[in-house]
Amino acid sequence: MNFSYWEKSTWLQAIDYLIIGSGIVGINAALTFREKHPNANITILERGMLPSGASTKNAGFACFGSVTELVNDYKENTEEQIIELLQLRWKGLQKMRTLLGDKAIEYKPTGAHELFKEEAELQMAHDQMQKLNWTIEEAINQKDTFTLDHDAQKFFGYASFQTTSIFNQHEGQLNTGKMMKAFLKLAQSKNIQILNGCEVSEIRTTGKPTIQLTNGQQIAANKILVATNGFAKRLLPEIKVTPARNQVLITDPIKGLKLKGCFHFNQGYTYFRNVGNRVLLGGSRNIALEQETTDTFGLTPDIQQHLETMLKENIIPNTEVQIAHRWSGILGVGNKQPIIKRLSDDVGIAVRLGGMGVAIGSLIGERGAQLLME
Secondary structure: OOOOHHHHHHHOOOEEEEEEOOOHHHHHHHHHHHHHOOOOOEEEEEOOOOOOOOOOOOOOEEOOOOHHHHHHHOOOOOHHHHHHHHHHHHHHHHHHHHHHOHHHHOOEOOOEEEEOOOHHHHHHHHHHHHHHHHHHHHHHOOOOOEEEEOOHHHHOOOOOOOOOEEEEOOOEEOOHHHHHHHHHHHHHHOOOEEEEOOOEEEEEOOOOOEEEEOOOOEEEEEEEEEOOHHHHHHHOOOOOOEEEEEEEEEEOOOOOOOOOOEEEEOOOOEEEEEEOOEEEEEEOHHHHHHHHOOOOOOOOHHHHHHHHHHHHHHHOOOOOOOEEEEEEEEEEEOOOOOEEEEOOOOEEEEEOOOOOHHHHHHHHHHHHHHHHHO
16 A cells, blocks of 8 residues: 555654554553654544553553562562552552543542462462562551451352452452543544554664654654564564563343442453452463463463353352453553663653553553653
């Protein structure tokens, strides 16, 4: 496909800031550019009809981290890095809520319960709970983030978890679709141009920054920011971002559903929540890590069967239930530290959100933009 003179001169020339990816990071980078440069030509390229990564395909958790997940993070991060991550999650979520408003994104401060199958697992987590509470208080000045709940079964009639859970007061749930729709609407109101159906195949970082689309067309800009998270390696194979596919399902409405709130299991690998009177359940990629280390969307029988078994045996046993919809999303994981850096004077990257994109994406986009404006 060739662009006409009219198309090139109207949409594709004299671009000051070009962003690849219209998810949470890309939109917030564009908003940051606009705040500093009211008259700049800011353009976002998106390969899909809608944002194609995890921004519209996540499970709608306002993540902060469970006890066992944070304990696991300590294996690859220093105390100072953990504190920085906690601050990112806390401040990033506050930024998004302030920017869009809780009503627009249907944010609900439900908190989240971490569940355990074995008493020993619960005891190990409990032994670390107070230390984490002290670290979190140092990071964000919030006391008693984690507390024991000895009657977690009041939220739903599960059969095979310990009665006691660990409650995290800082998590919540939201409507992912409405969140991204609000972000896109805000960007358009700021005269930020978003072009869909534009898949980038190559970036030239030397000389005038230029991208090439899969249709062969080239677009130049003064500054380029890559905000493709789990898909970053397609453009930049040397970037240390590992794609990770998470599969999700949601049920038909269930009459009299008792389940309310957000729940984590197995170091955060498996998670579920209510969406009204439906159950949403996802994750469990840890049972097939090699298979799920991919940036290809898709569903696999082993993961889907595992999720369905957990749904019917552990979450809502003895309940007639039908699956309404299934999908997958692609995360960018690795060391939990995000990658925000220059590739050249005029090209930067802001990726590797570690499954915490809802919480930290707004700040990562802002920092990526600030880096290119320095």
